[in-house]
Amino acid sequence: MLREVCRDVTTEPTLLHLNGEHVQYRTANTTNEARVDVSDARGFWTRGQRAFMDIRIFDPMVACHQRITLEAAHQKNEREKIRNYGDRIRNVDHCSFTPLVFTTSGGMGPKAKCFYSRLADVMAEKKHQPSSHVVAWMRCRLSFSLLRSALLCLRGTRYSDPTTIDLDGLNYQATVVESGILV
Template identity: 90%
Template sequence: MTCKKGGFVCISHDEVRDLTASMLREVCRDVSTEPTLLPLNGEHMQYMTANTANEARVDVSARGFWTRGQRAFMDIRIFDPMAACHRRISLEAAHQKNEQDKIRSYGDRIRNVDHGSFTPLVFTTSGGMGPKAKCFYSRLAAVMAEKKHQPRSHVVAWMRCRLSFSLLRSALLCLRGTRYSPPTTIDIAGLNYQATVVESGILV
C-alpha cells in the first residue's frame, strides 16, 4: 500500500481522478485531467517544497466550480493511515498533514501564476476523506442535484458509493493485482441518481 515503485502511487488514484473529472463535466466547462500549469517566469514561491518544474501538472481542473469564470485546480492524494509515518499521529492530523503538503506544493503557484483556486483532495486507502475533500464533494453534489433536478441526498449517496468502490478497487489492485490497469470509461450523462440509488439499495 505504500510502494512507490512500479506505478502503484499513480494507479491508486487514477480511477478517483477520472470519476471526479466525469462528475465535473456534468456541471462545469473546460474540464481536463492532468493539466499542465503555466511555467514560472522568475516568480518566488513561498515554500521551499513548492513544485517549480516547468512541466508541473495537477490531476483535474475545471472552470467555474468555486467562482464563476475562475479555473479550479484539484490534486488527489490517497494515503495509507497505517504507514509508519502516520502511526504516531491521529487520523485527523494525518489528513491535515497531507492536505498541507499538497497546498505547499501547488497552492501558491496556482494562486499567483495561474490565477486559479487550488483544492487538495485527500483520501485514505480505507475510504476516509479529508476536510477539504468533503467540502469539495459536498459542493459538487449540490450543484449536480440542482442541475439534474434530483434530490441532493440521492446524489450524495450515489457519489459516496462510487468513490468508495473506486478506492476499494484501487486498494485491491495494489494488494493483489498486476501493475497494469486497463483504462475505464465513466459515463454518467443522463444518469438518474434517484432511480440508481433506490434500485441498488444504497442507504441514503
C-alpha cells in the same frame, strides 16, 4: 463526475512556467513540467475562475501516521499538497487550488469533503435530483474506485479499456433505492 457540471475538465494539466516569480515554500514544485491531477476550466468554486485539484490517497495505518489522529493525518497531507502547489497556482496561474486527500478506506480530508459537497449540490441542481441521493451515489462510486485501486496494488495490473458511464440520463434516486444504499 466533474465533467457533468463543468466545461473543459482536463487531467494532468501542465501549470504555467515560472518567469521570475517566487513561491513561498522551499518544497513547492517549481519545475516547468509541474502538473496537478485535475483542472476544471471555469466556475466550480467561483464564476469564471479555473479550479485545480490534486489528489492524494494515504494509508492511515502506516507508521508515520500511527502516532497522530486521523484528522491530523488528513491535515498534514493537505498542507503538503498546498505547499507543493497552492502558492504557485494562486499567484502564477491565478486559479484556485483544492487538495483532495483520501484514506485508502474512503475517508476524506476537510477540503475534499467541501469539494464533494459542492459537486453533489451542483450535480443535484443540474439533474433535478435530491442532493442526499446524489451524495450516496457519489460515495458509492468513490468507494468502488478506491477498492479498484487497492486491488490493483495487490494483484498488479490486468489492463482493460477504461469504461465510462453516461450520466446524462441517470436517475440517482432510483439507482440509490435499487442498490439498497442507505441515505
